């Protein structure tokens with residue numbers, strides 16, 4: 001109850017009450033080297049024995065998984081974005097419908113310089129973005145804050161885990177998560193999400209997804225060290241002219257106090273289905289209770305007014 | 313691929329999850345809890361002023377509302393048998409946890425008060441239980457606004473300042489309306505007055521909510537949720553006017569009572585649906601966050617925080633003023 005609710009927090013595990021604890025563990029997912037193989041999705045399902053999440057063909061590029069959920073703890077997003085070649089437009093007739101390769105705002109969109117995930121094949125050029133999404137294991141985790149049963153808890157590794165033997169399926173964590181990660185499993189009734197392979201961590205092992213990733217797009221380790229690695233990688237990409245590269249969830253000053261699992265992205269977060277500026281809802285819990293209290297007092301006032309002038 | 317013109321998304325998919333809370337379970341719980349909590353206040357007022365009929369009726373409404381509401385709440389759980397896990401811990405960061413510690417004593421006290429009222433046994437203890445229920449009643453009515461407000465659902469979270477007042481007013485309407493319906497005699501002015509005052513608070517708070525929310529007011533004004541809200545507002549306003557004028561007729565009184573009840577339920581369904589609509593459309597998550605980012609980058613964060621604080625003050629004052637009149 002006394003733990004901090006927002007802002008920078010350097011020792012999240014200590015704040016949760018662990019006196020003596022290992023370093024905070026997390027993921028750095030470098031999407032610039034992701035090849036969309038979905039090995040992480042498969043490894044996660046196998047290790048954690050997560051049931052199937054439906055067999056659907058969505059028409060969303062190679063993404064038939066769609067989103068994170070109770071039975072999807074890693075989700076590989078595939079973005080196909082038309083790009084406009086950086087060459088000058090000579091007004092010559094080209095292939096494809098008019099306006100193709102134009103940003104939806106109507107403004108021509110320049111291909112990012114040094115873009116290494118684009119197919120530069122003229123007018124119909126496509127930009128390929130692939131990214132393996134996962135629970136962010138937030139520093140200030142809304143899911144954990146709102147859980148009324150104490151089922152969600154902070155582990156000694158600074159991660160956020162559901163205890164299925166306590167969860168009563170109230171569903172409060174579901175709309176509380178600013179990233180749309182956790183969900184109830186319909187047939188089961190309880191909430192599930194990534195555990196950052198809590199069982200493997202306890203044995204000193206790497207989570208299944210990171211172990212399976214063939215390109216080291218998913219890197220596992222101590223969060224402080226991963227942050228340095230991410231900074232170095234970002235600097236390297238910027239040096240090579242990939243100006244669109246940016247880190248997401250890396251900043252300990254952001255709305256959730258930084259993510260335990262953060263990313264290097266090549267476009268705006270919302271392009272990958274991520275919120276551009278997530279804030280933990282409990283940052284406002286003081287204001288919320290204040291207004292609830294004032295409204296309750298107003299109701300008492302209404303009661304008094306209703307009987308005004310009436311005496312026994 | 314990206315449907316809307318002024319923001320980007322991943323194949324138009326929503327970002328946050330749609331709340332899994334079921335309709336009608338949860339909106340009905342919001343309504344019943346509101347009616348029960350405000351009825352306990354009405355009951356205590358009736359006891360203090362020696363209005364026996366009103367006391368008896370409102371005690372029964374408080375007890376049955378809380379009981380039925382609890383049934384809906386438990387039914388909504390994915391694992392209903394584990395509902396007692398709600399009382400395993402107490403967390404102020406979880407309105408559902410706080411709410412469980414309001415609902416549990418309220419339901420017990422209201423039931424005890426009603427039982428004593430019906431059987432005529434242990435009148436002193438019954439009365440004491442009634443006082444207790446009246447203490448837990450108002451928070452029971454308004455905490456549900458925190459339940460909705462403390463989520464990432466844009467139309468709920470951003471409305472966390474006004475929603476408690478909407479619910480307080482709506483609860484008063486329901487309690488007053490129910491008592492008017494059950495005791496349509498001309499001798500029941502407190503119930504009528506409670507409904508009228510509640511209507512005033514609800515209408516003002518709803519209007520303030522829509523004005524302050526900007527783009528996020530859309531779900532409260534458009535679509536199914538918008539229609540529910542609009543109809544609820546119209547019925548409440550009409551009932552308030554008619555019950556103010558036609559205070560002598562039994563039929564008019566009963567009719568207005570029923571109208572207040574229906575409108576109160578519609579408000580809860582409307583607010584609930586508005587939240588779901590705002591969760592389903594990525595626009596409501598992305599655009600306000602983009603604007604927030606832009607404002608921060610422009611370095612206007614300090615100025616905005618100041619604006620917010622003063623706005624909040626006026627909003628509160630206005631609602632409280634209406635309540636007092």
Ligand code: SF4
Pocket residue numbers: 135136137138141142143144160176177178179180181182193
């Ligand atoms: S991303 Fe969502 S589910 Fe994961 S820790 Fe943060 S709030 Fe919880």
Ligand code: SF4
Pocket residue numbers: 143146147148149150151152162166167168169170171172173174190191
């Ligand atoms: S669904 Fe389970 S994990 Fe989620 S808030 Fe409720 S009790 Fe906690």
